[in-house]
Amino acid sequence: MAAIMYWEALQRAQDEEMARDPLVIVMGEDVGVAGGTYKATKGLYDKYGAERVIDTPISENGFTGLAIGASFIGVRPVIEIMSVNFAWLAMDQIFNSAAKVRYMSGGQLTAPVVIRSPGGTAHQLGAQHSARMEKVFMGIAGLRVVTPSTPKQAYGMLKAAIRCNDPVFINEHELMYNMKGEVPDGDYFHPLEGSEVARPGRDVTLFGYNISVHWCLEAAEFLATHHGIDCEVVDLFTLSPLDRAGIKASVSKTHRAVIAEEAEAPVGVGSEVIAIINEECFFELDAAPLRVSARNVPIPYNHKLEKAAIPSAKDIVHAVLKMFGK
Amino acid sequence: MTPADKKRVLREMLFARRFEERCYEAYVERKIGGFLHLYPGQEACAQGVMEAARPGHDYVITGYRDHIHAIKCGADPKAVMAELYGKETGSSKGRGGSMHIFDVEHHFMGGYALVGGPFPLAAGIAKALKMKGSDAISICFLGDAANNQGTFHESLNMAKVWNLPVLYVCENNLYGIGTRIDRSTAVVDQYKRVSGYDIPAVQVDGQDVEVVYQAAKIAVDHVRSGKGPYFLELMTYRYRGHSMSDSNAYRAKDEERMWSKRDPIIMLRDRLVEAGEISLDDYKAMDAGILHQIEGEIIKFAEESPEPSVNELEKYVLADNDPYVRGGAR
Numbered sequence: 001m002a003a004i005m006y007w008e009a010l011q012r013a014q015d016e017e018m019a020r021d022p023l024v025i026v027m028g029e030d031v032g033v034a035g036g037t038y039k040a041t042k043g044l045y046d047k048y049g050a051e052r053v054i055d056t057p058i059s060e061n062g063f064t065g066l067a068i069g070a071s072f073i074g075v076r077p078v079i080e081i082m083s084v085n086f087a088w089l090a091m092d093q094i095f096n097s098a099a100k101v102r103y104m105s106g107g108q109l110t111a112p113v114v115i116r117s118p119g120g121t122a123h124q125l126g127a128q129h130s131a132r133m134e135k136v137f138m139g140i141a142g143l144r145v146v147t148p149s150t151p152k153q154a155y156g157m158l159k160a161a162i163r164c165n166d167p168v169f170i171n172e173h174e175l176m177y178n179m180k181g182e183v184p185d186g187d188y189f190h191p192l193e194g195s196e197v198a199r200p201g202r203d204v205t206l207f208g209y210n211i212s213v214h215w216c217l218e219a220a221e222f223l224a225t226h227h228g229i230d231c232e233v234v235d236l237f238t239l240s241p242l243d244r245a246g247i248k249a250s251v252s253k254t255h256r257a258v259i260a261e262e263a264e265a266p267v268g269v270g271s272e273v274i275a276i277i278n279e280e281c282f283f284e285l286d287a288a289p290l291r292v293s294a295r296n297v298p299i300p301y302n303h304k305l306e307k308a309a310i311p312s313a314k315d316i317v318h319a320v321l322k323m324f325g326k
Numbered sequence: 327m328t329p330a331d332k333k334r335v336l337r338e339m340l341f342a343r344r345f346e347e348r349c350y351e352a353y354v355e356r357k358i359g360g361f362l363h364l365y366p367g368q369e370a371c372a373q374g375v376m377e378a379a380r381p382g383h384d385y386v387i388t389g390y391r392d393h394i395h396a397i398k399c400g401a402d403p404k405a406v407m408a409e410l411y412g413k414e415t416g417s418s419k420g421r422g423g424s425m426h427i428f429d430v431e432h433h434f435m436g437g438y439a440l441v442g443g444p445f446p447l448a449a450g451i452a453k454a455l456k457m458k459g460s461d462a463i464s465i466c467f468l469g470d471a472a473n474n475q476g477t478f479h480e481s482l483n484m485a486k487v488w489n490l491p492v493l494y495v496c497e498n499n500l501y502g503i504g505t506r507i508d509r510s511t512a513v514v515d516q517y518k519r520v521s522g523y524d525i526p527a528v529q530v531d532g533q534d535v536e537v538v539y540q541a542a543k544i545a546v547d548h549v550r551s552g553k554g555p556y557f558l559e560l561m562t563y564r565y566r567g568h569s570m571s572d573s574n575a576y577r578a579k580d581e582e583r584m585w586s587k588r589d590p591i592i593m594l595r596d597r598l599v600e601a602g603e604i605s606l607d608d609y610k611a612m613d614a615g616i617l618h619q620i621e622g623e624i625i626k627f628a629e630e631s632p633e634p635s636v637n638e639l640e641k642y643v644l645a646d647n648d649p650y651v652r653g654g655a656r
Contacts, residue, residue: 023457051457057487062446062480069450069464072435073385075457096440097447105428105436106419107642142643144651160653165645189654 001184006148007177009155010040010116014078016187017162018048021076024162027054027067028080037082038118038177064090064115068098068167071113076162084119084171085131098167099142114161115169120211120262121299121310122174130299130306132263134171134209138240138272145240146192147171149213151181153237156190164192171239173211193238195246201232204256204320207247207273209236212260212311219260219316229320242272248280255286258319262310265293290319327377327539329603335377335535336598337612339369339591342394344616345403348625349393349410349424353570357629358410361439362424363391367565370590371497372398372467374538375558378546379465379493385433385451387444388467390425391564392437395467400432403620404627413631420634421642433462441502442475444468445494449481452490452555463549464492470516470559471502482523485555493549495542496559497532503568504576517559525555532560533588563588 004012018024030037032045032055045053056063060081067077081087087094098111121130137145144166148154154172161168198213199220206216213235220231234250236242251257257277259270270291277289292311300306327335346364353362365372368391376386376398388395393406401417409416410424418428425439435451438444448466455462472478473496485492496516500507513519520527526548530541538560545556563585567574598604604612645651 023454025457054488057480057483059476059480059484062449062477062484065443065446065477066450066453066481066484069387069435069447069452070454070457071450072447073451073454073458075450075454092440092443093446096443097438101436102644103642104418104422104426105430105642106416106421108418108428108430109436110645144644156653160650164650165648166651187654189650191653192651 001182003180003182004151005177006151006154006179006181007039009151009183010158011042011044012183013155013158014041015044015047017159018044018052023074024076024078025052025054025070026078026080027056027063029056029058029082031055031080036080038174040080040116040177060086060089061093065093065097067113068093068111071111072109076112078114078116078162081115081117083129084117084133085128087115087117087133094143094169095140099140103142110165111167112165113167114158115167116158116172117170118172118174120173120175121306124301124303124306126301127298132294134239135263135268137169137171138269140240142167143240144168144192145171146238147210148237149210149235151179152183152188153190155183156188157192157237159187160189160192168192171210176211193241193243195234195236195238195243197232197250198235199231199233201230201254203230203254204258204323205232205234205250205254206316207234207236207257207259209239209261209269212262215311215313215316216260218313219320222313222317223320227321227326229324231320236269236273239269242276244276244280247273247276251277251281252284255284256323257289258316258323259289259291260311260316261291261293263294264296265291266296268293287323290323292316292319327536329601332594332598333604335373336591336594337616339373339535339594340613341616342369342373342397343591344613344620345397345624346393348620350566350570352410352625358424359412360423361390362570363568364566365391365394365564367585367589368497368499368532368562369394370535370538371495371532371560371562374535375465375467375495375542377539378542380462382432384463384465385435385455386465386467387435387448387451388437389441389444389469389472390437390439391469392425392427396427396429396434396437399429399434401427401429401434404624405429407624407628408631411628411631412633413628414634415627415631442468442472442477445472445475445477445481446484448492448494449485449490452485452492453488455491461550463546465495466492467495467497469502470496470498470500470507471510473516473519474502474511482520482525482555486523486525489554491549491552492555493545494555494557496557497562498559499562499564501564501568504572506576515559517557520557525557527557527559529559529561532562533590533593535590535594
């Protein structure tokens with residue numbers, strides 16, 4: 001086990017899979033000669049060449065469609081979309097081609113592409129570079145959606161996604177590429193379905209994914225220290241399909257739930273998780289579940305406004321205290 | 327093409343015509359649902375190009391007017407008709423329908439219903455073929471109106487930059503749904519639009535199957551020899567509306583009459599009759615044989631086939647039991 005950064009974990013996963021299988025390719029804007037905007041493809045161009053590490057034109061729908069077409073006959077493309085905001089431009093090919101081709105061909109074709117893209121609000125990037133789009137992707141039948149919260153997950157999920165026969169969207173975060181964490185030394189494949197308990201607890205479950213797992217952990221520490229509330233933190237590393245069994249198991253244990261999502265509340269992870277709680281374990285609840293979400297605004301440039309738009313560990317603490325009547 | 331080839335081509339184009347006309351009837355009888363885009367008038371396009379290509383070896387992809395392209399690749403017309411009937415024996419097991427015929431075994435990579443969607447997919451198939459060192463090529467058939475999508479420009483650009491073995495065939499039938507090309511498109515001659523990408527592009531008569539064949543042979547040879555992408559524009563005309571829900575009221579009768587005089591099947595038939603290769607009686611017998619085949623085999627198969635089971639509604643959404651979903655093969 002070595003502690004490496006999130007971007008290094010992604011780089012290592014791609015390097016290993018490219019070394020193993022000559023049909024694994026990487027494509028995207030500036031992934032080659034420049035080594036990737038977030039360094040996730042650093043060094044791969046020199047090692048594998050321009051045929052396999054492809055600097056694309058700024059044509060998101062075009063190059064995503066090209067990767068999907070290549071995947072029909074055995075190529076395993078890893079597409080980097082520089083910012084998830086640009087994925088809207090590729091949405092036609094992701095939604096209409098990759099996610100549907102297996103079904104509408106009666107199982108004859110599949111599009112085993114991996115689409116990696118950072119979403120989330122970073123630092124004052126403005127309305128068109130701060131979107132959180134996981135809510136859009138998780139509603140698409142035929143597409144797997146995962147969102148690693150640690151370097152270990154990033155490494156293991158990317159490796160599993162490259163080998164998986166379904167199209168997989170990996171939702172990353174611009175603020176997490178330099179996060180450090182332990183990653184197994186040998187081949188490691190992280191499941192693409194399920195959830196995991198990031199911190200066990202008895203009193204309330206905090207559900208998070210990607211960056212909000214870390215807010216939940218921070219809030220849990222604070223609540224344990226200052227209020228004697230023992231939070232369980234569940235990492236929903238898979239957004240599609242959501243882990244119904246994992247959600248049910250934790251809520252059946254703690255009887256309370258708070259969902260923390262960086263995106264706006266409408267049509268989001270929070271509303272989905274609450275619906276699942278209703279369907280799976282409503283009578284286990286001791287309090288109405290709450291969600292901690294972003295305000296429903298385009299993300300502003302001004303740093304104070306930006307901060308106010310996005311939830312934080314403090315907001316999670318407030319939600320839990322409110323739930324406990326404190 | 328030898329005289330024998332020409333006779334076969336005549337029969338295949340007539341088959342395509344009768345097949346589509348029978349689809350029309352089945353649609354009116356409500357045996358076929360959804361949208362139905364028919365090919366009569368354009369038969370020489372798919373036929374001529376696939377005569378020059380290697381059906382079943384080269385990879386073909388197209389839009390929603392796809393029945394005949396699938397059959398030209400080697401798809402069983404019975405399975406295509408069964409698909410239109412929504413049957414389990416259909417080429418996409420009744421999950422696709424008219425616009426989504428697939429026959430991967432014969433390298434027919436599907437019909438897609440988003441106008442312009444197949445452009446980059448075809449480039450991607452070409453990329454994969456190039457990586458694998460295959461001598462197969464990728465062929466994308468689309469209509470003129472698809473060229474107003476961004477994917478047209480994005481894909482031509484990438485195909486040229488990466489020198490991909492892809493042939494783009496533009497079947498220019500002069501209408502994008504119900505809008506005439508000069509009302510929607512700044513440059514009516516589509517091959518001219520390709521000049522911005524430094525890709526060879528030619529325009530030929532799409533109603534004369536021999537002309538299409540000759541032009542396609544040059545195109546296919548170019549692409550197969552590793553010289554990169556090629557664009558072939560075929561001037562053609564569809565006899566029916568865009569789809570069955572189209573009243574076709576937007577076209578002048580004079581225009582329709584003019585094009586009907588350039589019918590690809592009649593032109594080839596008359597040429598063969600004039601050359602003494604066939605008689606009109608031979609042609610009538612050929613037609614009767616086709617109609618018999620369509621009714622007795624193809625429609626019968628589609629009618630008698632079972633529908634998919636509702637218990638299998640969710641089959642084919644995702645791969646079955648993929649080991650990596652659970653974190654690797656254990």
